[in-house]
Amino acid sequence: MRRRMIVIGAAVAASAVVLSGCSSGGGGGSAEGRGDITIWYSNNEQEIAWGEQMVEAWNAEHPDEQIKAQEIPAGSSSEEVIGAAITAGNAPCLVFNTAPVAVPQFQKQGGLVSLSSFEDGASYIEERSGETAQQYLSEDGEYYQIPWKSNPVMIFYNKAMFEEAGLDPENPPLATYDEFLETSRTLVESGAAPYAIYPAPTSEFFQNWFDFYPLYAAETGGSQLIEDGASTFIGEEGEAVASFWRTLYEEGLAGQEQYQGDSFADGQAAMSIVGPWAISVYGESVDWGVAPVPTSEGVSPEETYTFSDAKNIALYSACENQATAWDVLKFATSEEQDGMLLELTGQMPLREDLTTAFADYFEANPAYEVFGEQASRTVEVPNVPNAVAIWQKMRDEWSQAVIFGEKDVTAALEDAATEIDTLANQP
Amino acid sequence: MSTASTTRRAGGRTPARRGKLLGENPLGLLFSAPYLVFVVLVFAFPLCFAVWMSFQDYFFAAPGAQVDRPFVGLENYRQVLADPAVWRAFGNVGVFLIINVPLTVALSLVLATALDGATRFRTFLRVSYYVPYVTASVAVVGVWLFLFNGNGLVSQLLGPLAPDPAWLINSTWAMPMIALFVTWKQLGFYILLYLAALQNVPKELYESASTDGAGKVRQFFSVTMPGVRPATVLVVLLATVTGANLFTEPYLLTGGGGPNGASASPVLLMYQRGIEQGSPDVAAAIGVILVVLVLILAWLQRRFVGGEER
Numbered sequence: 001m002r003r004r005m006i007v008i009g010a011a012v013a014a015s016a017v018v019l020s021g022c023s024s025g026g027g028g029g030s031a032e033g034r035g036d037i038t039i040w041y042s043n044n045e046q047e048i049a050w051g052e053q054m055v056e057a058w059n060a061e062h063p064d065e066q067i068k069a070q071e072i073p074a075g076s077s078s079e080e081v082i083g084a085a086i087t088a089g090n091a092p093c094l095v096f097n098t099a100p101v102a103v104p105q106f107q108k109q110g111g112l113v114s115l116s117s118f119e120d121g122a123s124y125i126e127e128r129s130g131e132t133a134q135q136y137l138s139e140d141g142e143y144y145q146i147p148w149k150s151n152p153v154m155i156f157y158n159k160a161m162f163e164e165a166g167l168d169p170e171n172p173p174l175a176t177y178d179e180f181l182e183t184s185r186t187l188v189e190s191g192a193a194p195y196a197i198y199p200a201p202t203s204e205f206f207q208n209w210f211d212f213y214p215l216y217a218a219e220t221g222g223s224q225l226i227e228d229g230a231s232t233f234i235g236e237e238g239e240a241v242a243s244f245w246r247t248l249y250e251e252g253l254a255g256q257e258q259y260q261g262d263s264f265a266d267g268q269a270a271m272s273i274v275g276p277w278a279i280s281v282y283g284e285s286v287d288w289g290v291a292p293v294p295t296s297e298g299v300s301p302e303e304t305y306t307f308s309d310a311k312n313i314a315l316y317s318a319c320e321n322q323a324t325a326w327d328v329l330k331f332a333t334s335e336e337q338d339g340m341l342l343e344l345t346g347q348m349p350l351r352e353d354l355t356t357a358f359a360d361y362f363e364a365n366p367a368y369e370v371f372g373e374q375a376s377r378t379v380e381v382p383n384v385p386n387a388v389a390i391w392q393k394m395r396d397e398w399s400q401a402v403i404f405g406e407k408d409v410t411a412a413l414e415d416a417a418t419e420i421d422t423l424a425n426q427p
Numbered sequence: 428m429s430t431a432s433t434t435r436r437a438g439g440r441t442p443a444r445r446g447k448l449l450g451e452n453p454l455g456l457l458f459s460a461p462y463l464v465f466v467v468l469v470f471a472f473p474l475c476f477a478v479w480m481s482f483q484d485y486f487f488a489a490p491g492a493q494v495d496r497p498f499v500g501l502e503n504y505r506q507v508l509a510d511p512a513v514w515r516a517f518g519n520v521g522v523f524l525i526i527n528v529p530l531t532v533a534l535s536l537v538l539a540t541a542l543d544g545a546t547r548f549r550t551f552l553r554v555s556y557y558v559p560y561v562t563a564s565v566a567v568v569g570v571w572l573f574l575f576n577g578n579g580l581v582s583q584l585l586g587p588l589a590p591d592p593a594w595l596i597n598s599t600w601a602m603p604m605i606a607l608f609v610t611w612k613q614l615g616f617y618i619l620l621y622l623a624a625l626q627n628v629p630k631e632l633y634e635s636a637s638t639d640g641a642g643k644v645r646q647f648f649s650v651t652m653p654g655v656r657p658a659t660v661l662v663v664l665l666a667t668v669t670g671a672n673l674f675t676e677p678y679l680l681t682g683g684g685g686p687n688g689a690s691a692s693p694v695l696l697m698y699q700r701g702i703e704q705g706s707p708d709v710a711a712a713i714g715v716i717l718v719v720l721v722l723i724l725a726w727l728q729r730r731f732v733g734g735e736e737r
Contacts, residue, residue: 080702089490105705110492201596202682205703257576257596258682260569317489389704396512400687404596 031117033321036066037328038092042078042311043071046280046345051096053340054332065324072097079105086111086316093319094329098145098312100136100380101206101387106314107144108385108427113315116142118326128333130352135224135380136312144314146329147350149341151275151309152374153214155294158193159287161270165192174291175298177244184253187270196253198269201403205392209381210273212398214293214307215241217379222305226382226390226424231417240296242409246402256403275309276346276371283367290370301373308378310350342368348375386423393419474718481711503712513713516684516691517720519602523692524670524724526606531666532659535614539621540651553622557615564612564675571608571680595681598689605676605690613669617662624658625651660733664725671721674698693717 041051048071055069072095075081079102085091086109098106106112115121122143126133129147136147159169165187173179184196199211217223219237226232248254255263264272265285272278273293282288292304313332319325331337335357338349342358346368355362355372362369381387394416401412449456481503488494507513542552559567574580577593594600632650641649652659673692677684684691693713701710 083487083702083705086489087487091489108494108705109487110489110494200682201685203685203687204683205699256686257593258572258685260572317492386704389700389706392699392704396688399685404592404598404686406598406687 030320031113031322033319034065034324035321036068037094037319037321037325038068038070039094039096039328040070040072040082040092041096043074047096050341050344053344054337057337058328058331062324065321065327067328082106083109083111086318089318091316091318093321093325094313094315094332096148096311096313096332098314100145100310100312100383101391103136103145103312103314104138104383104385104387106316107138111317112144113317113319113322114142114144115146115315115326115329121326124330128352129350132350132352132376132378132380136383138383139385145312146314146333147310148312148333149310149345149347149349150375150378151277151311151347152306152371152378153210153273153275153293153309154306154371154374155197155271155291156264156274156278156282157271157289157291158264158267159289161187161192161267162289165190165270169289172289172291174294177240177294177296179298180294181244181247181251181253184248184271185251188253193267193270195255195263195269197248197271197273198255198259198263199273200258201254201256201399202258203395203399205388205395208391208395208398209307209309211245212241212394212402213379213381214273215244215295217305217307218293218295218299220305221299221303222377222379224379224382225394226384226420229384229421229424231420231424234413234417238413239410242398242402242413244294244296246405246409249403250405276348276368279367279371280346292374301370303377304374305377305379306374308350308375308380310378310380348372350375352376382424384424386426390420390423393423477711477714480708481715483708485708485711486705487707499708503708504716506709507712507716512688512691513693513696515688516693516696517716519690520671520673520692522602523606523609523673524667526603527610527670528663528666530606530610531613531617532662534610535617535662536621536652536655536659538614539618539625540647542618543622543625553618556618559612560615562612565679567608567612568676568679571604575604592686596686598686601681601686601690605673605680608676608680609670609673613666617666620658620662621655624655628654656733660729663728663732667724667728668721671717671724 039051039055041047051069055067059066072078073081075084078095078097079099082091082095082098082102083105086106091111103112115125125136125143125146129136133143133147136143136145138144155174157172157174162169162172162183167173167183167186173183187193187196200207213225216225216233216238219241220232223232223237232238245254249256255269259266259268263269264274265282278288292299292301293306295304313329315322315325315329333349335351338351339358339361341347341349342361348354348371351357354375355369358372362372381391384390397407397412397416401407401409482498482500483496484499484502485496486494488496538556542549542556545552572579572595575582575594579593582589582593590597590600594604628651632654633646636646636650672694674694677690677692677695678698681690684695694717697710697713700713701707
């Protein structure tokens with residue numbers, strides 16, 4: 001019996017060794033390596049079109065360094081798929097949809113290559129994106145992502161509903177919290193819309209990016225959630241934003257239940273917090289207008305900050321031909337390719353010279369101009385360890401106090417700050 | 428069978444030695460090997476790995492990456508047990524099981540008995556109960572959201588009797604709603620189990636009971652229920668194990684365990700901590716606690732529901 005167990009044990013151990021041998025084939029590449037590379041890009045129609053033309057343009061000029069491209073494999077989120085690929089050692093060279101919030105985690109996993117390690121790495125990024133680039137620096141002072149494109153969020157509103165409620169559809173009063181609340185009440189009380197605004201009230205960690213964070217960025221003139229390792233939202237500004245949203249929920253001006261579908265497109269809400277992608281999505285079906293996010297006292301649109309909702313590009317350590325990957329990265333973020341990106345997707349390349357470099361585009365597409373202007377005043381999620389856990393903590397407290405009113409708003413912000421400060425300083 | 432083995436053993440030295448090494452039926456080992464490998468790779472290895480992970484400062488890393496993942500003793504367990512969200516999630520799943528398991532047993536047994544006796548529309552009814560089970564949760568959740576949101580069909584029918592806030596965002600009602608949803612969705616499977624078990628209850632017992640003057644209700648309690656006791660043990664165990672692993676419904680039906688954690692389950696927290704937040708060590712600690720609790724619960728159920736089956 002004992003011998004039999006030994007035989008079985010040996011067989012199992014042997015198969016485990018064989019299998020572990022199979023799974024450890026990842027390995028890193030070299031910074032000088034040149035040759036074919038693989039890239040992943042996002043799976044929406046417009047970005048696929050951009051990706052395909054970029055790959056075609058590169059491949060035509062570089063027969064010995066071909067790009068093999070594919071959409072990010074399906075999963076519940078891109079970050080989970082990329083995280084799994086890093087662990088398995090089969091991540092591609094470049095992912096053109098790397099969420100800034102996931103970068104600290106990928107970096108901790110040893111999955112990213114520091115772009116600052118390339119001779120012209122830091123200078124290229126800083127020349128292209130200007131001061132905005134600083135928000136994407138990791139804690140060790142190096143860049144593990146190139147700021148690629150932003151979707152600065154603003155208030156989209158349904159002109160027909162505003163008109164029906166007796167509001168001026170061309171210049172609606174939405175600048176201050178008082179104005180915004182009064183407009184919201186008018187919209188709902190008049191029966192023009194079931195809800196004034198309907199950000200997702202669900203508990204996913206990223207939902208605060210589309211209710212709290214844009215307004216907080218505007219209220220503070222560009223503060224991040226965490227600065228110098230400490231949360232910044234305890235104080236008048238954070239409380240003002242939270243109380244504003246609490247009023248919207250308390251008075252039934254914002255929906256507390258998750259909505260199946262698009263509340264703005266379906267006429268359930270008169271306003272929505274969206275990026276420039278919304279122009280092509282709602283363009284035909286809704287007569288829309290756009291306004292900056294409100295602040296307590298009202299700030300001129302030229303000075304209003306918002307959340308960037310950026311997606312970046314990172315170079316992954318499993319890449320064998322990293323020198324080629326770096327060249328492709330620069331090619332894909334060149335002025336020509338950025339112009340193509342703007343034209344094909346309506347998303348804003350994170351370039352300092354955005355409005356001047358593509359002046360013709362904005363002249364021909366005035367709808368995008370206001371987003372183009374806004375793109376120069378955006379705030380990114382802080383690049384700190386445990387970023388996802390931090391946002392989940394924020395969301396849990398927000399949900400309890402602001403959406404459902406089961407906790408005092410000030411106490412909720414203080415509890416969130418205490419935990420977030422601890423998380424931000426853990427490795 | 429034993430005679431054949433004895434004969435073979437007496438036959439010569441070589442088979443005897445092989446018999447000692449590989450057991451009496453070496454071929455059996457070969458036949459069972461694929462399943463053994465499956466169990467080891469898919470269940471035993473991950474379980475042992477999870478237990479090991481829960482004692483380390485562990486995170487997933489790229490192959491070959493130089494990372495420090497030291498042994499931290501019970502630190503992950505301390506962190507988990509100090510987290511009120513974890514306690515709440517276990518409490519939530521407790522509420523879920525208290526509603527879901529008895530309801531599943533009662534409804535599936537009653538419906539299976541009724542179906543067993545039905546002569547008309549039998550196939551139609553069987554299929555009707557089974558359809559929710561084979562339909563993806565993602566699709567069915569949409570229907571429930573339509574039924575139970577604030578302006579949904581059920582709330583409109585109930586009028587002022589409907590809870591405020593609505594069912595799925597009401598901290599009192601969210602978990603019972605999930606328990607009802609899962610009971611309804613899984614019912615078809617358990618009805619099938621009971622239908623199979625009912626075929627094994629001797630018809631003579633019903634005839635004897637009837638002769639002794641037992642009515643339908645008395646027959647159900649005195650013949651059917653004891654007759655299907657082994658199936659009941661199975662249903663209770665399966666409902667408990669699948670219920671303890673609750674994930675999809677809080678993830679989709681209540682938007683990530685909402686409102687404000689009232690419907691979060693331990694597995695949802697494991698997903699958040701382990702996959703989203705990159706702390707598989709903490710997730711593993713929650714998982715180990717969950718496994719231990721489920722084992723204790725299963726042992727208790729076997730002891731008390733199993734009766735003479737022990």
